[in-house]
Amino acid sequence: MRLLIFEFVLFLFFISILAGIFGSVVGLGGGVVIIPVLTILLGVDIHFAIGASIVAIIGTSSGAASTYVRDKVTNLRVGMFLEVASTSGAIIGAAVAAYTNSVALELVFGLILLASLVPTVMKIGENIPESPELKGLAKRMGLTGSYVETGGSTVRYNADRPAEGLAGTLVAGMLSGLLGIGGGAFKVLSMDLAMKLPMKVSTTTSNFMIGVTAAASAGIYFARGDVDPLIVAPVALGILIGAAIGARLLLRSRNSSIRKAFAIVLAAAAIEMILSALGVAV
Amino acid sequence: MNLKDPETMNLVIGRELRYGVMVSAAVILVGTLGLVASSGSADTSNYLVYNAGSVPHDGVAVGAWSIIGGLASFSPTSWVELGVILLIATPVARVLISVLLFVAEKDRLYVLITVVVLSLLLFSMLVAPSIPGFHA
Numbered sequence: 552m553r554l555l556i557f558e559f560v561l562f563l564f565f566i567s568i569l570a571g572i573f574g575s576v577v578g579l580g581g582g583v584v585i586i587p588v589l590t591i592l593l594g595v596d597i598h599f600a601i602g603a604s605i606v607a608i609i610g611t612s613s614g615a616a617s618t619y620v621r622d623k624v625t626n627l628r629v630g631m632f633l634e635v636a637s638t639s640g641a642i643i644g645a646a647v648a649a650y651t652n653s654v655a656l657e658l659v660f661g662l663i664l665l666a667s668l669v670p671t672v673m674k675i676g677e678n679i680p681e682s683p684e685l686k687g688l689a690k691r692m693g694l695t696g697s698y699v700e701t702g703g704s705t706v707r708y709n710a711d712r713p714a715e716g717l718a719g720t721l722v723a724g725m726l727s728g729l730l731g732i733g734g735g736a737f738k739v740l741s742m743d744l745a746m747k748l749p750m751k752v753s754t755t756t757s758n759f760m761i762g763v764t765a766a767a768s769a770g771i772y773f774a775r776g777d778v779d780p781l782i783v784a785p786v787a788l789g790i791l792i793g794a795a796i797g798a799r800l801l802l803r804s805r806n807s808s809i810r811k812a813f814a815i816v817l818a819a820a821a822i823e824m825i826l827s828a829l830g831v832a833v
Numbered sequence: 834m835n836l837k838d839p840e841t842m843n844l845v846i847g848r849e850l851r852y853g854v855m856v857s858a859a860v861i862l863v864g865t866l867g868l869v870a871s872s873g874s875a876d877t878s879n880y881l882v883y884n885a886g887s888v889p890h891d892g893v894a895v896g897a898w899s900i901i902g903g904l905a906s907f908s909p910t911s912w913v914e915l916g917v918i919l920l921i922a923t924p925v926a927r928v929l930i931s932v933l934l935f936v937a938e939k940d941r942l943y944v945l946i947t948v949v950v951l952s953l954l955l956f957s958m959l960v961a962p963s964i965p966g967f968h969a
Contacts, residue, residue: 560869763925773921774888
């Protein structure tokens with residue numbers, strides 16, 4: 552599509568507001584929306600699209616986390632504990648990226664994401680998970696917390712199976728380092744399915760972490776010139792507005808509604824990766 | 834402010850992120866308005882050329898000195914880039930601040946954890962790009 556600069560900027564700005572709202576609620580960061588809009592609708596090169604997605608993720612993360620952290624929905628200890636795995640994974644992914652086949656990777660991880668829809672959808676009615684006893688590594692690391700629902704009730708929870716959470720987050724980080732995409736979904740799934748945290752805590756803690764994972768690889772994209780100013784300017788501005796709106800929305804929503812939104816975005820992300828692997832320009 | 838109070842961490846980190854985001858958004862906004870004012874009615878196709886064979890791929894300055902030069906001469910793209918750098922720096926500063934807050938809380942385990950995260954992050958951002966074979 553041929554556009555004049557002001558049309559391009561305006562269009563991307565409004566799309567990015569939507570991406571910021573979705574990304575901040577489901578904890579994936581908005582790249583899922585930005586990448587196909589740039590590549591399919593606007594015909595932008597995939598490298599520029601990934602560069603813009605990295606900036607979008609950092610913007611959603613910091614923009615929404617400022618609210619989530621203040622209101623204590625994000626579990627800071629869980630986030631920082633898992634960041635050890637996500638940043639290590641990002642470095643491993645970047646180190647081996649040259650020796651891997653990105654098409655095969657996209658196909659495999661797209662299918663894994665698609666498969667993880669099953670347990671996610673099966674838990675769809677759940678509002679507050681049954682909290683396990685705090686023991687072992689989770690107890691030593693203080694992986695417990697509570698947050699206040701808008702109705703005023705306090706939800707207390709303990710993390711289950713932290714080692715599995717670390718392993719899942721390591722995979723999430725590797726995926727970010729390898730492909731520049733897909734990390735957020737694995738982070739939410741690790742906290743939701745393995746660590747059994749309430750959905751709000753899982754998505755907002757993922758949201759908190761994805762900024763650091765994206766920043767870890769931002770340097771290389773920036774230095775290569777993949778972060779194009781004309782693209783990232785409206786994306787960053789729109790994303791930050793969207794993240795502020797999304798953060799307010801999440802705080803007022805029920806865990807079960809957030810899970811539904813997450814399932815939809817998870818399906819979209821999985822299909823995007825699979826289509827991209829199959830050679831459809833996504 | 835009582836640094837031993839666990840709520841302090843939420844307050845300080847929340848504020849740091851908010852200020853980081855607001856400052857970078859303001860700088861990016863200046864650059865965006867400049868871009869639209871100077872070349873808003875130009876065709877995008879001349880600006881979005883991806884040169885696979887050259888680095889940087891977009892032909893826009895990415896080095897520190899050329900960005901500083903661009904800021905001085907009010908080049909809109911340099912202002913956008915400064916804003917993006919500030920945005921990228923926001924979560925990095927957040928990790929650094931959490932190290933300091935855990936030191937103040939005397940929580941040795943989490944001082945260690947956040948120091949490891951900060952080291953991995955800085956390694957990945959500053960050292961890894963210059964290692965041949967990374968991100969190829």
